[in-house]
Amino acid sequence: MPTVGDYGIQVNRSGSKAQIDGKYRNYWIFKNAALNTSSGAGLIYLWVGDSGNRPLTSDHPPFVALSLEGTDSSHFATSLHYAHFDSVTYNAWTSITVYTDNLNSINYMVLCPPVDNWYFEDTYGMKIFNEDGKECFRSWVNYPELIGSYSWSGLTAPASPIWPPFDTTDVTVEDADNYFVIVPNHNWWWGNYDAVTGANNIWYYTMRMHKHDSTTVRIDCGFHKGSYNTGAGMADFVNDNLFENSGTLLEFAPVKALE
Amino acid sequence: MPIGMRCYDASGDVVFDTESKVSRLVYKNEVSANSSSNATVDAIDGENIAIVTYSTDNSTFGAGNYSQGTHIVTRSGTTITWTARNNATHCPSVDTMILIFLYE
Numbered sequence: 159m160p161t162v163g164d165y166g167i168q169v170n171r172s173g174s175k176a177q178i179d180g181k182y183r184n185y186w187i188f189k190n191a192a193l194n195t196s197s198g199a200g201l202i203y204l205w206v207g208d209s210g211n212r213p214l215t216s217d218h219p220p221f222v223a224l225s226l227e228g229t230d231s232s233h234f235a236t237s238l239h240y241a242h243f244d245s246v247t248y249n250a251w252t253s254i255t256v257y258t259d260n261l262n263s264i265n266y267m268v269l270c271p272p273v274d275n276w277y278f279e280d281t282y283g284m285k286i287f288n289e290d291g292k293e294c295f296r297s298w299v300n301y302p303e304l305i306g307s308y309s310w311s312g313l314t315a316p317a318s319p320i321w322p323p324f325d326t327t328d329v330t331v332e333d334a335d336n337y338f339v340i341v342p343n344h345n346w347w348w349g350n351y352d353a354v355t356g357a358n359n360i361w362y363y364t365m366r367m368h369k370h371d372s373t374t375v376r377i378d379c380g381f382h383k384g385s386y387n388t389g390a391g392m393a394d395f396v397n398d399n400l401f402e403n404s405g406t407l408l409e410f411a412p413v414k415a416l417e
Numbered sequence: 418m419p420i421g422m423r424c425y426d427a428s429g430d431v432v433f434d435t436e437s438k439v440s441r442l443v444y445k446n447e448v449s450a451n452s453s454s455n456a457t458v459d460a461i462d463g464e465n466i467a468i469v470t471y472s473t474d475n476s477t478f479g480a481g482n483y484s485q486g487t488h489i490v491t492r493s494g495t496t497i498t499w500t501a502r503n504n505a506t507h508c509p510s511v512d513t514m515i516l517i518f519l520y521e
Contacts, residue, residue, distance in 0.1 A: 182460075303438045
């Protein structure tokens with residue numbers, strides 16, 4: 159039963175669970191595309207804005223999900239996922255860091271809530287606004303379904319630079335072809351700190367996810383050296399307890415056209 | 418008789434069907450670096466949630482040789498707790514966006 163303070167529109171599906179709840183902002187798929195990288199590791203910047211170059215604001219925080227391709231861990235690596243969002247400057251960017259060792263293409267999708275007053279040519283259907291007058295649902299965009307949240311833990315931080323990955327853990331999912339995003343319990347750490355010269359050395363604590371089989375996503379970690387590495391400085395990483403050995407894997411089932 | 422709502426796109430394809438579910442953003446908070454606190458989110462009582470965090474501080478990103486230490490976020494019942502990093506040399510505490518999604 160509605161209570162005082164409820165608002166918006168609620169649609170229930172069978173089982174009395176809310177299918178649409180107009181109180182909340184529902185995240186839709188703003189962008190769904192392939193990410194091409196020519197280098198083994200890189201920081202990829204994604205512009206997130208509408209055709210009028212209006213960026214998202216902190217009121218419309220996006221995040222990024224990466225899909226899995228292939229099952230060969232030696233040739234597929236994604237995932238150092240790092241979504242940064244600048245909520246202050248005009249040229250707001252969402253950036254993700256992706257490590258690939260061979261494959262040059264990774265699918266990704268950017269998720270964000272409905273953005274007020276963004277221009278869309280196909281304006282039809284229904285909008286739902288919340289009590290603040292913010293759009294919380296539009297009927298003409300695609301919404302991903304979050305179907306699983308899986309905790310993982312127990313990865314061991316490498317004691318020295320090592321690659322291929324040092325430790326691994328498996329997560330059983332509904333379908334390993336779905337979209338995923340890894341959310342560390344603390345922070346998805348990555349770095350390019352150079353404890354020796356202060357510049358030019360690049361070291362990565364890297365966690366990856368890849369499809370192991372149809373229902374298994376494998377998460378592994380390693381310590382990857384960049385263009386130059388002496389090995390010094392690694393103890394600092396370990397001693398600062400920056401390595402995250404646990405996290406959460408979110409599984410999104412892409413919304414598909416049924417007819 | 419199906420229950421729920423169905424939406425079509427401009428091509429007549431179903432983009433949202435009667436059994437589709439949408440994960441809903443039920444909590445959003447941008448918390449400051451070096452601050453720790455908690456909040457009660459009644460909407461998550463007894464429900465599955467997903468927590469997403471990321472830095473909103475651009476000042477240390479890419480400019481220095483540092484990573485960023487977003488807050489540690491945990492859930493206990495309806496209480497969401499965020500704890501700042503200890504400002505480790507290589508991983509300073511930063512402003513953090515906390516997003517909590519409900520899915521059921």
